Amino acid sequence: MPYDPSAFPPFAVTVDLVVLTVRRHALCALVVRRGEPPYQGRWALPGGFVRIEEDLGAAAARELTEETGLRVQGPDDLHTGAHLEQLATYGDPGRDPRMRVVSVAHLVLAPDLPTPTAGGDADSVRWAPVDALLPSGGGPDRSGEQPALLAFDHSRILADGVERARSKIEYSSLATAFCPPEFTVGELRRVYEAVWGVALDPRNFHRKVTGTPGFLVPTGGTTTRQGGRPAQLFRAGGATVLNPPMLRPEV
Amino acid sequence: MPYDPSAFPPFAVTVDLVVLTVRRHALCALVVRRGEPPYQGRWALPGGFVRIEEDLGAAAARELTEETGLRVQGPDDLHTGAHLEQLATYGDPGRDPRMRVVSVAHLVLAPDLPTPTAGGDADSVRWAPVDALLPSGGGPDRSGEQPALLAFDHSRILADGVERARSKIEYSSLATAFCPPEFTVGELRRVYEAVWGVALDPRNFHRKVTGTPGFLVPTGGTTTRQGGRPAQLFRAGGATVLNPPMLRPEV
DNA sequence: TCTGTTTATCGTCAGGCAGACGACTATGAT
DNA sequence: ATCATAGTCGTCTGCCTGACGATAAACAGA
Numbered sequence: 001m002p003y004d005p006s007a008f009p010p011f012a013v014t015v016d017l018v019v020l021t022v023r024r025h026a027l028c029a030l031v032v033r034r035g036e037p038p039y040q041g042r043w044a045l046p047g048g049f050v051r052i053e054e055d056l057g058a059a060a061a062r063e064l065t066e067e068t069g070l071r072v073q074g075p076d077d078l079h080t081g082a083h084l085e086q087l088a089t090y091g092d093p094g095r096d097p098r099m100r101v102v103s104v105a106h107l108v109l110a111p112d113l114p115t116p117t118a119g120g121d122a123d124s125v126r127w128a129p130v131d132a133l134l135p136s137g138g139g140p141d142r143s144g145e146q147p148a149l150l151a152f153d154h155s156r157i158l159a160d161g162v163e164r165a166r167s168k169i170e171y172s173s174l175a176t177a178f179c180p181p182e183f184t185v186g187e188l189r190r191v192y193e194a195v196w197g198v199a200l201d202p203r204n205f206h207r208k209v210t211g212t213p214g215f216l217v218p219t220g221g222t223t224t225r226q227g228g229r230p231a232q233l234f235r236a237g238g239a240t241v242l243n244p245p246m247l248r249p250e251v
Numbered sequence: 252m253p254y255d256p257s258a259f260p261p262f263a264v265t266v267d268l269v270v271l272t273v274r275r276h277a278l279c280a281l282v283v284r285r286g287e288p289p290y291q292g293r294w295a296l297p298g299g300f301v302r303i304e305e306d307l308g309a310a311a312a313r314e315l316t317e318e319t320g321l322r323v324q325g326p327d328d329l330h331t332g333a334h335l336e337q338l339a340t341y342g343d344p345g346r347d348p349r350m351r352v353v354s355v356a357h358l359v360l361a362p363d364l365p366t367p368t369a370g371g372d373a374d375s376v377r378w379a380p381v382d383a384l385l386p387s388g389g390g391p392d393r394s395g396e397q398p399a400l401l402a403f404d405h406s407r408i409l410a411d412g413v414e415r416a417r418s419k420i421e422y423s424s425l426a427t428a429f430c431p432p433e434f435t436v437g438e439l440r441r442v443y444e445a446v447w448g449v450a451l452d453p454r455n456f457h458r459k460v461t462g463t464p465g466f467l468v469p470t471g472g473t474t475t476r477q478g479g480r481p482a483q484l485f486r487a488g489g490a491t492v493l494n495p496p497m498l499r500p501e502v
Numbered sequence: 503t504c505t506g507t508t509t510a511t512c513g514t515c516a517g518g519c520a521g522a523c524g525a526c527t528a529t530g531a532t
Numbered sequence: 533a534t535c536a537t538a539g540t541c542g543t544c545t546g547c548c549t550g551a552c553g554a555t556a557a558a559c560a561g562a
Contacts, residue, residue, distance in 0.1 A: 012259040092306050
């Protein structure tokens with residue numbers, strides 16, 4: 001196809017955000033309530049248009065800050081900000097009834113936060129457990145599937161983001177992105193348990209994470225904020241890949 | 252940000268294709284020679300504009316067929332066509348000097364083919380070993396890095412696609428997408444060796460792949476097309492994930 | 503025909519790692 | 533003081549993998 005600059009079809013390009021955190025032993029996603037049609041009053045993923053001179057990742061980081069006040073992890077503050085990565089792009093011609101919109105979805109993993117009411121109005125943005133947003137999260141049996149709870153194709157995007165997070169903490173140290181800068185082995189285990197929805201053996205988990213070089217770095221301090229015996233505090237180490245991986249239990 | 256349909260910035264949306272195959276023990280990518288500026292005469296990944304009423308995956312499949320004659324694996328012909336999946340989206344404002352182009356890159360894994368001269372003119376499209384296209388394929392030492400050989404940011408896209416293929420054959424049965432419909436264990440092993448650039452022990456490899464349920468299904472036939480003792484022929488089984496995975500050797 | 507070469511396939515053995523689970527430690531709550 | 537809670541250290545067993553020996557079945561060439 002010869003190049004014809006005057007003939008390219010114009011698209012709207014947006015970023016949508018799957019922002020995940022762990023609150024009260026549950027994996028939660030950030031959702032905003034739509035104030036206008038279509039899907040008025042329904043919950044949706046945060047997002048917005050990409051500006052004409054803006055990189056995709058920068059647009060995602062900007063939308064994140066605008067809607068939640070979260071900052072993205074930079075090269076400096078390696079253990080404070082949230083982790084952001086591109087997830088996938090959704091461009092079905094019918095996904096937005098108004099016009100042709102191609103949305104570059106991004107995945108954000110953030111530690112638990114007081115409450116996400118930074119940019120927009122307070123009660124139109126909130127954390128929702130993903131189990132409530134994706135009812136058929138279980139097996140491959142899709143019979144009796146409920147209609148999607150989220151606007152547009154956002155249920156699909158959320159499901160893809162959750163699955164990415166679930167698989168990525170297997171072979172990377174990304175689970176620490178859900179934790180505060182200093183955390184205990186038990187807190188990290190509860191992250192895995194919430195994201196995977198399973199119970200893990202505390203002893204085997206402790207052996208695995210403390211035995212993986214570069215995963216955890218002890219800070220020297222201890223804490224009893226979880227009750228029980230004081231636990232050592234750790235920071236995330238420099239390792240980004242876990243080899244061998246921490247496989248989630250089957251069945 | 253309130254929605255304003257008359258104010259969204261218009262983008263051009265394209266698909267770019269990382270088409271990989273294994274030829275003569277080497278991982279090769281499909282490249283086309285550019286006939287017009289910018290980057291006239293340079294090699295680039297195949298691709299083109301997404302049509303205004305066309306899904307992203309459909310656009311990728313269409314471009315693939317137009318430029319190579321390859322057909323994508325459908326639900327019917329499960330073992331003939333090529334595997335296609337979305338790779339990532341590249342939208343840096345400066346990636347195309349002419350205008351703002353957002354490219355949704357796709358990854359295609361195809362069996363070795365006679366020659367890819369279906370659509371365009373013959374000598375402007377060819378298979379090139381990825382080692383030649385990505386000289387610094389080795390370690391993290393990026394000093395003395397050569398300028399990119401491919402046009403635009405296509406070297407980056409190709410590198411991402413190659414890395415995706417290398418990691419994905421670890422934990423999925425996708426390596427069979429590089430093989431003809433019927434293949435031997437040795438041929439499958441040579442695929443792994445070419446993609447990873449390593450030598451694998453034939454005995455351990457044979458034990459692993461034949462012992463993974465659902466990976467390979469014997470057809471009953473044998474072949475000597477590789478020389479030596481006749482080898483059993485297999486088809487790809489129904490399994491898509493390999494558990495435990497086939498980890499590539501370290502070091 | 504015999505021998506060497508190539509590829510395929512089966513076995514053996516030792517080390518590493520994960521799951522199951524016992525035992526002990528150090529806090530706070532009652 | 534006792535209990536409940538959570539953390540940490542060990543043990544044992546079975547599975548998987550890497551290293552490698554041995555055999556089998558074809559072809560090429562002397």
